[in-house]
Amino acid sequence: MNNNPVLQISDLYVAYGSILALHGVCMEVHKGELVSICGVNGAGKSTVLKAIAGVLKPRSGSIRFKGKEVAGYKPEQLHKMGMALVPEGREIFPSLTVEENLRIGAYGRRLDKSFAADLEDLFNLFPILKERYHQAGGLLSGGEQQMLAIARGLISKPDLLMLDEPSLGLSPALVDQIFELIIELKSRNITILLVEQNAQRALAIADRAYLFANGRVEYSGQPQELMGNVDITSVYLGHNGGDV
Amino acid sequence: MNAEILFEFVINVLSMGSLYALISLGLVFVFGICQLVNYAYGEYITVSGYVLYFLGVFTNLPWPVVFLLGILAGVAIGFFSELVAFRPFRERSLDALLVTSFAVSIILQRLFQLGISPRSKAVPVPAFFNLNIQLFGVITPLRNLLIIGTTIVLLTVLVLIMKYTTLGIAMRGASENFVTARLMGVPANLMISAAFIISGLLAGVVAIFWSARTGSVEPMMGGTPLLIGFIAVVIGGMHSLPGSVLGGYVYAFISNVLSLTLPSSLLSFRDAFMFAIVIAFLVLKPEGLLRGNYQEERVG
């Protein structure tokens, strides 16, 4: 771990209208790390990702990405700088084909040899996308849509990949597949910020973790500590530390 | 019904439908990207119409150049009205945008009234537009065939752009889910400018054939095409580009059927019948013939 985090957030306040959703959040993500954010519904997990990605403008506080202050930047600027957010609920473009969805994911990239090579590489990770290349995204199953959503995030070769509840609504077998995939991405040294309600699974693969509650960071540190701490898991993650 | 009447009917539906399809397509391009019903769209047509008038009356430029400049005027008013009037309010609310579009519409109308003339001006029309062509025993002015051909060419080009270019694919993505498209690096400003430019271009083409049909331009002339665009869009679907084109042709079809079938005593109520049909569409098929995919999301 070096001293220059890819992402550094300090004292971040974000509001929806007049209602504060984040109250002074501080966190950081270093290069090559897999950092998990856990917390119950409404804790502010998606809000922090949206603020980082520029969808929500912070009320105050600082967001530094690769050493640069980026609070208030537009989503498209941040994407260009190397961020990719795979949003909660997949949000693929339903009437666009898999190919077109990926083309938008690669917006700003030249469609050259290195793009073709990356595409081949993605097809190795997600063979189903090659099979369905010319099908409308809306016709894919939930699991396939999640694969597409992740692939669409990866095709831009982000320096920070943010995943918002990638396992949400998927069958247990598919959840396994998603977590295997995240481990594979981690082994490729991709920096990942993972939001999950499936806390045990997320904590098991994370390098570090943040526990959100009511728009605040309630705990941060080693995932093992968090999993071992009965008080914290029972209060903030439900009695058994989340569903498996 | 004999073959000639049928053929005349087909040409009428296709020529009128082509014009209506271009009108509604121009509305839906902007609506798809910004969810804005742009009331100033009719005035884009008027601006182009006045440019055609001035160039036609006061210069000796060849017709293709006049038409090109007329279309460019539509592009320019589309682009600059967005830049100057809509962009500053975009982050506010959809209602603010809607009110802005009313304002732009009214300001442009007043400018035409004060700066040019409140009365209508005769627009020169190239002679070949009114040349009567005999086709399968039916006599029709050449402009009816020109609008059909122009529409085929324009739609083909637009389909190619929307299907195969990065800009077009991004615009389709942005019209389904604007925020997510931005998260993928698609610039909001570029998408919106492109939508207004295409809208203005269509208004410019419409102006050529509209003013050729009416023979004149006047400050309030944008109202009728705007209404036609609304009706076509209600029929075809607000969220679908192909739907808006289909709506234009269906509108023309219904309108021509009414003209043919209504007894002459009821012919003056043709518009009333037309509106009754539109209301029926709103009740029975509120999302239009083609639904399209879109997300209710604000442009931020």
Ligand SMILES: Nc1ncnc2c1ncn2[C@@H]1O[C@H](COP(=O)(O)OP(=O)(O)OP(=O)(O)O)[C@@H](O)[C@H]1O
């Ligand atoms: N668009 C919105 N308008 C108003 N309030 C919102 C909006 N989105 C979220 N909130 C509120 O902000 C708080 C945090 O929401 P957020 O979506 O960040 O939670 P989350 O941790 O992602 O929850 P979940 O696990 O359900 O996805 C909640 O109280 C929520 O009600």
Ligand SMILES: [Mg+2]
């Ligand atoms: Mg969430």
